[in-house]
Amino acid sequence: MSSMDQTSVAAAPQEEKVASPGGGIAPSERALRIIVPVVMLVALVGLWEWYTTAYNVPHYILPGPDLVAQSMINDWPVLSQALLVTLKITFAALGIALVGGVLIAILFAQSKWIELALSPYMVILQVTPVVAVAPLILIYAPSTQAALLICAWLVAFFPVFSNTAQGLKSTDHNLLNLFELYGASRWQTLIHLKLPAALPFFLAGLRIAGGLALIAAVVAEFAAGSAGAGSGLAFRILESQYRLNIPRLFAALLLLCGTGVAIYGVTSLLSHLLLRRWHESAIRREN
Amino acid sequence: MSTTAPNLVVPHSAASAAHGRPIVRLDHISKTFSNGTIALKDMSLTIGEGEFVSLLGPSGCGKSTALRIIAGLGEATTGRVEWPTMSHDAAGKPEREIGFVFQEPTLMPWATVFKNVWLPLRLHGLSKTAARERVMAALEMVGLEKFADSYPRELSGGMKMRVSIARALVTRPRVLLMDEPFAALDEITRQKLNDDLLRLWEQFGWTIVFVTHSVFESVYLSSRIVIMAARPGRVIDELSVDAPHPRGISFRTSTAYSDYCRQASESLLSAIGANDHL
Numbered sequence: 001m002s003s004m005d006q007t008s009v010a011a012a013p014q015e016e017k018v019a020s021p022g023g024g025i026a027p028s029e030r031a032l033r034i035i036v037p038v039v040m041l042v043a044l045v046g047l048w049e050w051y052t053t054a055y056n057v058p059h060y061i062l063p064g065p066d067l068v069a070q071s072m073i074n075d076w077p078v079l080s081q082a083l084l085v086t087l088k089i090t091f092a093a094l095g096i097a098l099v100g101g102v103l104i105a106i107l108f109a110q111s112k113w114i115e116l117a118l119s120p121y122m123v124i125l126q127v128t129p130v131v132a133v134a135p136l137i138l139i140y141a142p143s144t145q146a147a148l149l150i151c152a153w154l155v156a157f158f159p160v161f162s163n164t165a166q167g168l169k170s171t172d173h174n175l176l177n178l179f180e181l182y183g184a185s186r187w188q189t190l191i192h193l194k195l196p197a198a199l200p201f202f203l204a205g206l207r208i209a210g211g212l213a214l215i216a217a218v219v220a221e222f223a224a225g226s227a228g229a230g231s232g233l234a235f236r237i238l239e240s241q242y243r244l245n246i247p248r249l250f251a252a253l254l255l256l257c258g259t260g261v262a263i264y265g266v267t268s269l270l271s272h273l274l275l276r277r278w279h280e281s282a283i284r285r286e287n
Numbered sequence: 288m289s290t291t292a293p294n295l296v297v298p299h300s301a302a303s304a305a306h307g308r309p310i311v312r313l314d315h316i317s318k319t320f321s322n323g324t325i326a327l328k329d330m331s332l333t334i335g336e337g338e339f340v341s342l343l344g345p346s347g348c349g350k351s352t353a354l355r356i357i358a359g360l361g362e363a364t365t366g367r368v369e370w371p372t373m374s375h376d377a378a379g380k381p382e383r384e385i386g387f388v389f390q391e392p393t394l395m396p397w398a399t400v401f402k403n404v405w406l407p408l409r410l411h412g413l414s415k416t417a418a419r420e421r422v423m424a425a426l427e428m429v430g431l432e433k434f435a436d437s438y439p440r441e442l443s444g445g446m447k448m449r450v451s452i453a454r455a456l457v458t459r460p461r462v463l464l465m466d467e468p469f470a471a472l473d474e475i476t477r478q479k480l481n482d483d484l485l486r487l488w489e490q491f492g493w494t495i496v497f498v499t500h501s502v503f504e505s506v507y508l509s510s511r512i513v514i515m516a517a518r519p520g521r522v523i524d525e526l527s528v529d530a531p532h533p534r535g536i537s538f539r540t541s542t543a544y545s546d547y548c549r550q551a552s553e554s555l556l557s558a559i560g561a562n563d564h565l
């Protein structure tokens with residue numbers, strides 16, 4: 001109705017400011033957000049360097065950062081090869097865990113009988129330590145790589161599954177009523193309502209699963225003790241320990257940490273990008 | 288449609304509306320929740336085609352519950368809801384064309400205002416381009432066409448409610464169920480929306496069931512007021528408001544209006560008095 005426009009037009013100019021979110025951070029704060037972590041990192045490395053030189057720590061106990069860097073450069077062909085192997089297992093496991101976790105969560109949301117029948121096994125999957133089942137999986141799996149993949153998948157699967165299942169269950173009842181009222185099919189309710197509502201839960205699961213997949217890929221490799229060209233970072237760490245090549249051990253460790261941080265960073269960024277327009281978790285409080 | 292002068296289209300005066308064929312009939316409805324709360328007890332109500340019925344009652348008397356049962360959301364514990372004039376689908380469910388405005392805005396936070404209003408049409412298979420005109424027209428009715436691309440969290444409480452009203456209007460339903468739709472609005476916007484709602488009702492001949500706390504609002508809008516009491520929720524009185532349409536400021540300042548308001552208030556007081564332990 002045209003008569004109503006007056007109120008909204010009068011209100012629009014003030015309200016329109018709200019329509020561009022994320023613009024509220026001052027430039028100085030943005031700079032600090034980068035400077036503070038960098039300064040912290042430099043300070044830590046400096047402390048490490050100072051400690052090893054000041055106390056004359058032997059390099060087979062604690063090598064200085066320079067030695068580690070040197071080893072990183074010299075051993076890069078070996079290390080990068082191992083990193084690639086570990087990354088492949090991690091991401092393959094994560095990928096399968098995402099697809100499987102979401103699909104099974106959807107299945108659970110469709111029928112409470114399926115949920116009743118399967119949930120004990122989901123819990124068993126979760127509570128059994130991967131190191132304990134790794135030997136069995138190594139026997140059953142066709143290759144060591146496949147065994148590692150299965151182990152990593154087992155660990156990454158549960159957070160994705162349980163978070164998504166929780167999210168699918170947490171849909172606003174009023175919105176469910178609304179969909180029912182307009183005669184939405186099960187499929188439409190799933191696509192247009194339950195899945196978007198579960199997205200924040202799924203993304204929280206993804207962030208946990210990303211880190212866990214990496215950890216599991218490494219732990220499983222320790223358990224498997226595989227060797228040769230197809231070996232990942234875990235094996236290189238063990239090997240360096242046997243040979244007392246501590247700088248290389250540190251370099252491999254650093255690569256692992258870096259990978260973990262990167263995975264966390266990427267999944268957090270993804271989560272932020274997907275939620276920034278609407279979810280409380282991704283929006284600055286503004287009153 | 289917003290340009291049509293209201294006095295040119297008055298297919299439903301209050302008098303004719305009261306005599307409309309029954310469109311929905313509540314037959315001795317009771318509702319007991321699983322925690323033992325008796326929300327409704329033996330409620331019977333017939334709503335005629337083209338009527339504007341207000342459910343007026345104190346908080347917790349089962350107005351929302353009654354409205355949900357009319358909409359077919361949640362089964363009544365005993366009793367039946369009948370839609371005598373509506374066709375039934377293969378499963379035997381009446382194919383009601385209902386628009387529902389919930390007490391809370393009930394918007395999808397991940398979708399823009401446009402997509403929220405598009406939803407009912409989208410569920411019936413209308414593409415975004417096919418629905419655009421109707422969605423924008425509905426948004427215009429509530430004065431929010433400039434906010435089509437905003438997200439619900441960027442709107443005020445009253446604006447969210449208006450989006451929710453636009454979503455209910457977008458399907459041009461035969462029956463409109465509204466649960467305190469204007470409670471969160473300021474007096475001026477509320478009055479505007481009251482006027483607009485009345486005009487749309489006169490224009491399209493909808494049947495409206497309108498839940499409210501406000502005596503004044505119910506008298507101004509309705510052709511009939513159903514007064515309910517709490518614990519257990521039940522109908523205790525009915526008041527038909529026979530003032531002619533279109534209603535406007537002259538009705539709101541008339542003695543007839545204040546008489547109706549006094550009658551409704553007295554009924555409501557006795558409704559609350561019936562539960563003096565509250």
Ligand SMILES: Nc1ncnc2c1ncn2[C@@H]1O[C@H](COP(=O)(O)OP(=O)(O)OP(=O)(O)O)[C@@H](O)[C@H]1O
Pocket residue numbers: 320321322324325326344345346347348349350351352353390520
């Ligand atoms: N899901 C539920 N489970 C249990 N009890 C409920 C539920 N929903 C409502 N009730 C109870 O039913 C009664 C009626 O609730 P209803 O929401 O219909 O009241 P109302 O008249 O709409 O009140 P208000 O004006 O405050 O919105 C209340 O006493 C409430 O406690």
Ligand SMILES: [Mg+2]
Pocket residue numbers: 350351352390466
């Ligand atoms: Mg209510």
